[in-house]
Amino acid sequence: MLIGALLRVPAQAIHRRIIGDLNAAGFTELRVPHMAIFQYPGPDGERPGVLAERAGISKQAMNQVLRSLETAGYLERSDAPDHGRARIVRLTRRGAMAYATIHDILRDIEHQWAVELGPRAFGNLKTLLIRVWESPLVR
């Protein structure tokens, strides 16, 4: 078994679970592309261009995501007071609740993994993945 599949399959499973649980929790408008926004760290106070780069999509694509989330009441775009044409994305109360819910779901997933693998093995796994994260391997 090669490292590609070993990482990809669990990552996909977590992704599906997050979306499913979010929908079940009442955030029924949230779908796959919206997750580009809610990835850590959240979009609160950021500018659209920064969010686009972070998510690895074009500014235009990010703008479509932002517009749909704004329509659905998850965030709002306001003018940045000091910096020219720049705008700022702010989560609404509903957006903040969705973000907190994602965090809760991930906590629950981590708990299940810790039970399944044992807390020690799960801790080792996270430690190793953090070393990968901090290495040049993922650049």
Add this chain to the structure above:
Amino acid sequence: MLIGALLRVPAQAIHRRIIGDLNAAGFTELRVPHMAIFQYPGPDGERPGVLAERAGISKQAMNQVLRSLETAGYLERSDAPDHGRARIVRLTRRGAMAYATIHDILRDIEHQWAVELGPRAFGNLKTLLIRVWESPLVR
């Protein structure tokens, strides 16, 4: 840092690297959706429906991927002699070369990870991920 991002980011990095290296190696037609075909184990001798289920997409979507790969000369679909309406996907020489190249790229990635983390830590990481793979967590 939560487990979702820790798995997702390296998995995406590997995915981008595979496609980039494949294109650089002369397989310029291969793009994201084509990877659904070349995931382990390869498509050689399989039927379209099985490939669709394995990739998690509909039979129709898989059929479009197969057609584009057939047009590009990576595989061919032939009638299965014994089993009724069933058809069989066969890699051409070019398709087999692409598959082998993917394998080489993954081997190279694993080598780089082993150097970066140390062989022992990398072995531990794979062992832990295999335990996840075999658990009900990813179902």
Add this chain to the structure above:
DNA sequence: ACATGTTGGTAAAGGAAGTTTACCTTGGCG
């Protein structure tokens, strides 16, 4: 034997989501 259902495969139309192209606004700078 033959009508019917099931399985496997394919094709066309529709929709979701990202990119390319183009444009507007703001502020910096000669």
Add this chain to the structure above:
DNA sequence: CGCCAAGGTAAACTTCCTTTACCAACATGT
């Protein structure tokens, strides 16, 4: 003041998946 770069937005296009529909080859019941 005129020009240009940066940031943001919008429209058109492309890609790719799903929905819907259809066809062919068995299997089965009567």
